[in-house]
Amino acid sequence: MGGAVTAVADDIDALHYNPAGTGGFGKESKARPFSRKVYFPHLGATANENAKDLNSEIRLQNTQEDNTVCKAIVDAAAGKRQYGRGSVALGLTFGRSALVPFYDNQVAAVSQGVDGAVDFRNRSLSGAAYGVSFMDVDGKIALGYSGWYASGSETKGALSYGELLDPTLRKEGIKDGRRQFSLLAHNVGGNIRLGKRASPTLSLVLRHIGDTKFEFSDDDEDSPTEDSSSPDEETDADQFPQDLTLGFSLAPMTKVGRFVWTLEATRLTESGTALYKKIRSGFEWSLGKGRDSYSVFSLRAGYNNAGSSYGVFLNLGLIGFEVSSEAVNIGRGNERFIERRQSATFIVNAAAM
Numbered sequence: 001m002g003g004a005v006t007a008v009a010d011d012i013d014a015l016h017y018n019p020a021g022t023g024g025f026g027k028e029s030k031a032r033p034f035s036r037k038v039y040f041p042h043l044g045a046t047a048n049e050n051a052k053d054l055n056s057e058i059r060l061q062n063t064q065e066d067n068t069v070c071k072a073i074v075d076a077a078a079g080k081r082q083y084g085r086g087s088v089a090l091g092l093t094f095g096r097s098a099l100v101p102f103y104d105n106q107v108a109a110v111s112q113g114v115d116g117a118v119d120f121r122n123r124s125l126s127g128a129a130y131g132v133s134f135m136d137v138d139g140k141i142a143l144g145y146s147g148w149y150a151s152g153s154e155t156k157g158a159l160s161y162g163e164l165l166d167p168t169l170r171k172e173g174i175k176d177g178r179r180q181f182s183l184l185a186h187n188v189g190g191n192i193r194l195g196k197r198a199s200p201t202l203s204l205v206l207r208h209i210g211d212t213k214f215e216f217s218d219d220d221e222d223s224p225t226e227d228s229s230s231p232d233e234e235t236d237a238d239q240f241p242q243d244l245t246l247g248f249s250l251a252p253m254t255k256v257g258r259f260v261w262t263l264e265a266t267r268l269t270e271s272g273t274a275l276y277k278k279i280r281s282g283f284e285w286s287l288g289k290g291r292d293s294y295s296v297f298s299l300r301a302g303y304n305n306a307g308s309s310y311g312v313f314l315n316l317g318l319i320g321f322e323v324s325s326e327a328v329n330i331g332r333g334n335e336r337f338i339e340r341r342q343s344a345t346f347i348v349n350a351a352a353m
Helices: 013-015 025-030 051-058 067-076 162-164 167-176
Strands: 035-048 081-094 098-113 118-135 141-157 178-193 201-207 241-250 257-265 278-289 299-306 307-315 319-330 338-349
Touching: 013 035, 013 081, 013 098, 013 118, 013 141, 025 141, 035 051, 051 338, 067 299, 081 338, 098 162, 162 338, 167 178, 307 338
Parallel strands: none
Antiparallel strands: 035 081, 035 338, 081 098, 098 118, 118 141, 141 178, 178 201, 201 241, 241 257, 257 278, 278 299, 299 307, 307 319, 319 338
């Protein structure tokens, strides 16, 4: 939905997008069981088109065992940024509170096109997200808080193709560029239901209060932080800046399903960021009596400054699937650096057993 989910995020997703949605929002959320969701597990994987194309080319040429040809393919991808991400989480939602232990790993790499040399950056972290929300008896106003603590390591540098293939050299190269860090984030949010018909909802969220900064270990404080090989706000920044987001949604129920439209402005505290980078919108058509993540089937689409996004979600009760494609602007400030990513999510909800 183009990332425009602040006014409709619920349960596990609410910890990241809007903690006021933890446990759901509106009168209909009160009818749900106390043990709403027990994700065991929640698995996610993402890759950009460059990584997908490179992997497909290597497989197509059947060059996994031919290092010379494989290196030539890597060299031919010079300047094309490769990106991949994997995550696993256990999600627990009870009433209007949630706890999510998680592990997340991201990697970005760019071939230099010379002897198979590759600039790379990897960031892995593990920790727990948690949150709680409060809603009035009429289901019209909700306030919430969420936070998360994580620790992990960041590795960056450049390795030749030979070093990548040699386990000892690869291990040494990765060790030399590794830094340990920890971080603690705080978020607050609120929802207001403005009427009954079409469920108009206004939301306001302040994420990463006071900036969420990576606290590196003492031995790594003087390590370099700039890396032009992967201009990515997710893997290249040493902090998550404070972010104020204002969102609005309409969700009319019809005979052919529920339609949801969202509009929001984000990064409102960044005066130096162009307005077009702050606006995004989303649309969802879903089937089933439940709303949002409780729907049985959903088609989703969205648009932001980077381009369009689209996806499909299927909820079978015990298990759920989601596949999506989105355009992401990873340029810093007003720079424009667009890449398209494909994602897949698999969920087992033990609470449905």
